[in-house]
Amino acid sequence: MSTVSRELSVVVCGAPPTSEVRALIRLAQQRLWAVRVVPTPDALSFVDATVLEAMTGHKVEVGYRSPSDARPPRPDAVVVAPASFNTVNKSALGITDTHALGVIAEAIGRRVPVVMVPWVNEPLAAREPFRRSIAQLRDEGVYVLLRGEHPAEPFGVENSDVGDFPWERALDIADRSADSPNPTE
Ligand SMILES: Cc1cc2nc3c(=O)[nH]c(=O)nc-3n(C[C@H](O)[C@H](O)[C@H](O)COP(=O)(O)O)c2cc1C
Numbered sequence: 001m002s003t004v005s006r007e008l009s010v011v012v013c014g015a016p017p018t019s020e021v022r023a024l025i026r027l028a029q030q031r032l033w034a035v036r037v038v039p040t041p042d043a044l045s046f047v048d049a050t051v052l053e054a055m056t057g058h059k060v061e062v063g064y065r066s067p068s069d070a071r072p073p074r075p076d077a078v079v080v081a082p083a084s085f086n087t088v089n090k091s092a093l094g095i096t097d098t099h100a101l102g103v104i105a106e107a108i109g110r111r112v113p114v115v116m117v118p119w120v121n122e123p124l125a126a127r128e129p130f131r132r133s134i135a136q137l138r139d140e141g142v143y144v145l146l147r148g149e150h151p152a153e154p155f156g157v158e159n160s161d162v163g164d165f166p167w168e169r170a171l172d173i174a175d176r177s178a179d180s181p182n183p184t185e
Contacts (some may be wrong), residue, residue: 006178010031011100013084014042015119015156017165021047024081024155024167025055031175032169036061036072040100041086063098077105077174081167082119082156084140085130090136091132091142108140113177115143115170143173 008028021037028035037052038061047059055153056149059124061072080087096102116137124130132143145166146152155165 004055006033006076007073008035008174009038009078010035011038011040011078011080011083011087011103012043012047013040013080013100014046015082015084016046016163017047017082017119017155018043020165020167020168021081021164022051022055023165024079024171025052027168027171029055031171033077036075038062038100038103040084040098042084042086043100055068061099062102064102074110075103075107075112076177077115078103078172079115079117079170080104081115081117081170082165084117084120085127086125088116088118088120088137089129089133092136102109108137108142111141111153113143113174114141115145115173115177117145117166117170118154119160120154122157125154125157134145143177145170145173146170 010021010024024035025035033089035056036058037056039047041062044062052060064159089102094105096105100178104114120130138144
C-alpha cells in the first residue's frame with residue numbers, strides 16, 4: 001500500500017479563489033501529498049477553517065507557533081495560490097510579518113520548490129512594484145505562474161473566472177519540482 005511521504009504547504013491569501021482551495025487539497029491528496037493549509041490573516045474570511053482542518057487532519061496555521069510548540073515538518077514544496085498583490089510584493093522584499101510570509105521566505109531560502117499563482121486586477125497588475133516583485137521572485141527560483149504569453153499577465157485580470165483557477169497546473173509544477181529538489185540545510 002502507498003504511504004504519504006511528501007509534505008505540501010498551501011499558502012492562501014485574501015482573494016476570491018481562496019474559497020475554492022479545497023480543489024487543490026483534494027488533488028494533492030490524490031497524489032499522496034500530506035497537506036497543511038497556511039492562510040494569511042486576511043484569507044480567513046474566504047475559507048471555513050473547520051472544513052480545511054477536517055480535510056487535512058491538521059490545524060490551519062494562521063499565526064506563528066509558540067516557542068514551546070513542536071515545529072511542524074518542513075515542506076517538500078509550497079504552493080502560494082492565490083497570491084495577492086500584497087503577498088507577492090512582501091515576499092519579494094523578504095518581509096515575514098505573518099506566518100504565511102515566513103513559510104514562503106524560508107522555503108525560498110532553503111531552495112524548496114515554491115509555486116506562486118498571483119491573482120490581481122488590472123490596476124494592480126500594471127504597477128511597476130508588482131512587475132519588479134515577479135522578476136525578483138523568479139530570480140530567486142520561485143515559479144510564478146501567469147496566464148498566456150506575449151504578454152503574460154496574472155490570473156485575475158479581465159475575463160478571469162475563479163472557476164478557471166489553475167490549481168492542477170500549480171500542483172503539476174510542484175510535483176515536478178519536488179521530484180528534483182535542490183534543498184539547502
Ligand atoms: C472581497 C475582497 C476581494 C479581494 N480580492 C483581491 C484580489 O483578487 N487580489 C488581491 O491582490 N487582493 C484582493 N483583496 C485585497 C486583499 O485581501 C488585501 O490586500 C489583503 O491585505 C491581502 O493580505 P494577504 O496578502 O496577507 O492575504 C480583496 C479583498 C476583499 C475584501
